[in-house]
Amino acid sequence: MNPLKELQTHGQSIWLDFLARGFIAKGDLKAMVERDGVRGVTSNPSIFEKAIGSSDEYDATFEKLLKGGDRSVIDLYEAVAIEDIQNAADVLKPTYDELDGRDGFVSLEVSPYLARDAEGTLTEARRLWQAVGRENLMVKVPGTREGLPAIEQLTAEGLSINITLLFSQKVYAQVLEAYISGLEKFAAKGGDISKVASVASFFVSRIDTAADRQIDDKIAAANDEERKAHLATLKGKVAIANAKLAYQHYKGVITSERWKALEAKGARVQRLLWASTGTKNKAYSDVLYVEELIGPDTVNTVPPATLDAFRDHGKVHDTLEENLPEAAQVLADLADAGISLDSITDHLVHDGVRLFSEAADQLLGAVAAKRARMLGKKIDTQAFSLGDDLTHTTKALTDDWRAEGKGRRLWKRDASVWTGHDEAKWLGWLDAVAREQNSLRLYQRFADAVKRAKFTDAVVLGMGGSSLGPEVLATTFKQAKGFPKLHILDSTDPAQVKRVEKSINLTRTLFIVSSKSGGTTEPNALMDYFFARVEKVSGQQPGVHFVAVTDPGSSLEKVAHERGFIHVFHGGPSIGGRYSVISPFGLVPAAAAGIDLKKFLESAGAMAHACGADVPPHENPGIQLGLALGAAARAGRDKVTLSASRQIEDFGAWTEQLIAESTGKNGRALIPLADEPLGKPDVYGADRVFVDLALNGDTSREAALAALERAGHPVIRIAVTDATHIGQEFFRFEIATAVACSVIGVNPFDQPDVEAAKVKTRELTAAFERDGTLPEETPLVTDGNLSVYTDDNNAEALREAGADGTVASWLKAHFARIEAGDYAALLAYIDRNDKDVAAVQKARIAIRDAKRVATCAGFGPRFLHSTGQAYKGGPNTGVFVQITADDAKDLPVPGQKASFGIIKAAQARGDFGVLTERDRRALRLHIKGDVGKGLAAINAAVAQALS
Template structure:
C-alpha cells in the first residue's frame, strides 16, 4: 500500500473507526503520546507497509522469517477477488447434500473459524460448522457423534501441512468416511495449506474435493482473513464480501499517510507496547456475546507474537470482571462489544477501574461482521507493539520445544508400550500432584517453615504462595471442554485472582500450546503454572499409528511440562483421576482452603 493523501472515503472510514474507539490512559498518556511522535519520526507505519524487516530485527536470520511473514497486510484485497469463487464452491457443497462441515486444525488454522462459529451459529440453509482442535478422546468422540460422517465435509487445515493434530484427525476421520463411502472417501475432504506441503500431496493422492493453497507469506496466527478463515466462512453461509470489505476499510485507515495518533491500528499498538514497558503487561479482555469468542483469537495473536526473549504481553481472556480491588497494577482492560449491547454493570466497573488508575481501551463494533475489521486492527497493533518491545512478532521459537519433547515421548511409547512415569509428590482424595525435584524441595521447605503437614491443601497453597507482584497464574487443562468443566475452572481462577490479586488464565490443551504456550516458555519468568490432567474413561485408536488419542494427549501434556521444568518455571501437575468433575472440585476445595477469603458465598460448592 502506498502513501497517498487522505481521500474523502478514507477520511470517512477513519472517522467511523475513531468514533468507535476510546482510550483512558491516565498517567501513561504522556508516554503514549511520546511514542506516537517517535513512531511517526522513525516511519514505523511506512516501514510496516513496505514490509521492511529491519523495523523489527537487524540480523539476517530474523529478517528472513519476517520478510516471508507480512502477506497479511494485503490479503483482504486479494481475498475480495476470490469471494465469488468461494460462494460458488459453497453452493456446490450445499447442493451435494453436505449437512456438516468439520474443520480439523490447530491454532491459527482453527481459531478464526471457531470465532465465526460461536458468533454466528448455524446459518439457515447452510451446513453446520464444527471445529475440532483437541486430541482429547472424549472430544474427538463427541465430534464424531455430532455428525453424519457420510454427509460431512472435512477441512484439513495446516499451514505447514505437517502439524501433528490435524494429521491425526484426518487419519481418524478418513478411516470413518472410508467405511461408509469406500468408492471415493476423498470427496468428503478439502485441504487448506501452503504450496508444496505434504498435505497438498496427500490431498492429491486421496482425491480431495478441493485444495486451497494459501499465500506462503502469511503466518498461521495472522491468517484469519486468508483462505484459512474465509473458506469456512463461505461454507457456513457468512457474507464474506462484507467481512472482507470491513477489513479493507481497516487497512485503509491504517495507511502510512495517516499519523500514528489518528491511525487506529498503529495507535493501539503504541498503547499496548508502551503500557507493557511500564509494567502494564496483562491485557484483560471483557468481550460480551455475540463476539465473546474473539478473545480466543486475540489471545493467540498477542501471546505467540510477543511472548519471547524473556518478555511479552499476557492476554487474559474469559476472566470475570470485578471491582478494582481484585486487580493488580499490571493490568490493561480492553472492552469490545457490538453497538447493540449495553451493560450498566460492566460500564460501572470499567469506570471504577479508570478512576482507580487502570488504563481502559474500548472498541464498539457495528455487528459481528466487523470481526473483519478487528482482525486487521489487532494484527497491525500486535506487529507494531512487537517493534516497541524489541522482538520479532512473527516467529514462535519456543513452541517447537514442547513438540520435540512430545515426539521423544512417543518414541519411548513405540519402543516400550508405555510413557515414562513421573514421581508422585502427593496422592490424596483420588488426585495426584507431580513436580520436579527443585519444585518439590521449594514446596516442602515452604510447608516446613509454616510448620504445616504435607497435605494436598498445603502443597497447593505453597505453590500458589510463590506468586508475587506482576506474576500470573495459568491453569492448563488437558480435559474435554464443556460447561461443567468451564464453570469449575472459572471458579478456581476467580478465587485465585481474588485472593492473590494476580491475573489468571485458563487454556485447554493442546489448543493453548499453539498460543499462550509460546509465552509460558519464551516470555518473562512470571508465571505460576498448574497443569491439569486426567485419566481417559474411554480411548480412541488412531488408524495407522501405534498410539491412541489418549496417549498422544498425555505425551503432549508431559512434553510441555518438561519444557516448563527445563526452563525452571514454577509448575506442578494436578492429576484428577477418572472423575474429572470430582477432581476439579477437589482442586477448587484445596484452593479455597489454602487461600481463604472468608465469605460464605465463596465457599459454595459447584
C-alpha cells in the same frame, strides 16, 4: 503598469505558490492570470494541507467519492489533488499554448516520503504524470542525492520536472547536469526535446533565516564592536548572494557548446525558480526576495501575500546581476566568520524533507479523520483512557513513529521496524484483504458446491491459527440457511473428539483439514481418524468429504491428492498461522458456512484502509492501539485483560494466541487474559490494561469498566458496530500486535518456544511407538483421586514451604510463591466441555480474588499453539498448575500405536517438561477416575489453600 506584469519584460515569470479548490472554481486563479500575468502554479504538501485540512470545501467531494465505495486515504487525497491540478492546468493552458510551451505550468509534488527513495520517486512521478494527463504539468522531485538519478531518468523519458528543495550552488550544478544529461538521452532515443521543460526551485528566505540565526550568535560572542557591526551587515544578504552566484553558473552552462547542440534541437533552458520568497523576518522588506532577484530566464513563485505586496509597491528592474562582487564578498565574509554555508544548506535540505513530510502527515491525517467521520458506523471506533503517564508515553511513541516513518516502513516490509531478522518474510497478511477480494469467485464456487452437496455439518480439523480464527467466525455468525453448521475440533482429548463425532452425521459432513506446514500432529491425527470413520460408514469414497487448506507443496497437499480430497486451497507462505484468518485458513471455513465473504472482506477492508501506510500514526487505529499496549508493557502493565459482548466474546481466544505468541519471547511478553470476568477494582494489581469490545447498544460491562477507570487502571474501549464487523477487529489487532512487538523489541512472527514442547512430545510418542508405553512417573503425593507431580527443584522448594501429604498443602505452598506482577495459569488437558470449563473458571477466579493476581486458563493441547509460547518464552512471572486426567475411554489413531489419549498425555508431559526446564514455577495435578469429581476436589483444595 502592474509591477507583476512588468516582470515579464525583464524575462521573469510570476508563479503562484498556492492552490485550493474554491480559488479555482470561483475564478480567482483565472483573474490573476489575466490581471497579474501569473504564468504558473506550484503546490506542495503544506499547501494542500492548508486547503484540505483547514476547510470543509472538499468534504462534499469526499462524501461523493465514498458513496461509490470505500477508498484508502491516499486515494481520496489524490482524487481531489489531481482534479485540482487538472483544473489549474486547464486554466493555464491558454498561457501554455500562447507561449508555445515555454510557460503556463502547474506543479504537483511526488510524496515527500520518497525523498530518499530513487526508485519510489521514479514510479510515483510516472504514475502522477499519467494520472494528471496534462502536458503543462511539471512533476516536482526533490533535489536530494537520491533524487538526482530520478531527475535524469524522468527527463530522459520526456517528462517535465520541477526540482525542489535546492539550497546549495553545488547541488544546483548537479541538478542542471542531470537535466542536460536527461535531454541528451531523450534526444538519442528520437524524443522531441522541445516538449520537455524544467525549473530548478532554488530556495532563498529559509537560507537567510538560518544564516541570520548563526550570525546573531557570532555577534553575541564578539568582543569587538567593529566586528559586531561588520557581522551585522551580512544579515539578510546571504540568500540573495547565494542565488545570484547560482544564476552565474546557469549562464556559464547555457553558453557552452554542449548546451548549444541541444538548443539547436529545440531544447528549452532549465529556468531557475526562486522559491520560499515570502519574507520571514519582519525587519526586511516584504518584497525583498522578488525585487533583488529579477533577471531573464527565471521564475519567482510567490505566496498570495507576497504577490499582493509586489503588485502594490514592487519596484522592477534587472537586479539579478547587480553587485556580483559584493555577493561573492558576502559569502566570503560569512566563511571568515566561521559559518559554513554548506552546513546550512545541507541542514536545510534535511529539514525541508522533514517539514514537507510533517505537512504530508498532517494532510493525510486530516483526510483520514474526514474519512472516518463520513463512514460513521461503517468503521469501528476506539477510545483510550490511559491515565497521564501512559498517555504521555503513547504520545511520545506516536511522535517517534511519525518522525521515523515507521508505519510506512512496516507496510514496506522493513524488518528494521522490529529486530532486523526475518520479519519481512511474514508480512503477507498486510495486503490479504485486497488479495482475497480478488479470489471471491473461487470462494463463491466452493460455497455453491457445499450447498449443493447438502452437507449438514462442516468440521475444521486444525490447531492454533488454523482453528481459533474459524472458531470466532463459527460463534459470531448465525448458521446460514442451506449451509452446514460449522464446528471446530482442535483437541486430542478422546472425549472431545468423540463428542464432536456424535454431534454430526458422518455421511453428510465436510471436513476441512487445516495445517500450514502439513506436518502438525493434531490435525493429521484427526484427519486420519475421521477419514477412516467416513470410509467405514459411507458408501462413497471418503475423499469427497474432505478439503485441505495448506501451504503449497506441503505433505498435507500430497496426502490430499492421494486420498482424493475434493479441493486443496493454498495458504500464503508469507502469512504465519496466527495472522492467517483473513486468508484461506479463515475464509474457506467461512465460505463453507455460507458467510457473506464479500461483505466480510469489505468491512475488513475499511479497517485495512484506516490502518494503511498512508495514515499517520496519530490517526491510525491499529498503530495507536499497538503503541498504547507497547507503552503499557514498558510501564509494567503487561497483562492485557480482554472482554467483549457475548456474541463476539470468542474473539478473546483468537486474540490470546495473536498477542501471546507474537510478543512472548526473549523474556518479554504481553500476557493476554481472555474469559476472565471483570471484577471490582480492588482485585487487580498495577499490572493491568483492559481492552473491551462492545457491540452497539451493549452497556452491560460499562459500570465495571468505569469503576476500573476511576481506580486508575488503563481502559481501552472499542465500539463494534455490528458482529459482522469482526473482520475489522481481526485486522486492527494484527496491526496493533505487530506494532506492540516493535515497541517491546521482539520479532512478532516467530515462535521459538512452541517448537521445544513439540520436540519433547515427539520424543515421548516415539518412545511409546518403540516400547508400547510412556516412561513411568512417580507421584510426589496421592491424595484421594488426585496425584501431585513436579520436578525436583520445584518439589524441594515447595516442601521447604510446607507442602506435605495433601494436595491443598502443595497448592498453598505453590500459591505462596506468587508475587506482585506475576500471573497464575491453569493448564487443563481434559475435555473442553461446558462443565469442565466452568470448574476451571471457578478455580481461576478464586485465585484472582484471593491473590490479586492476573489469571489465565487454557485447555491443552490447544493452548500449546497459543499462549504456550509466552508461558515458556516470556518473563518468568507465571505460576502454573497443570491438570491432567485418565481418559475414561481412549480412541485409536489409524496407522499409529499411539492413541489420542497417549498423544495428549505426551503433549502434557512435554509441555510440563519445558516449563520446568525454563525454571518456571509449575505443579501438575493428575485426576484418577471421574474428571468431574476430580475437578471438584481441585476446587476444594484451591479454596483450602487460599483460605
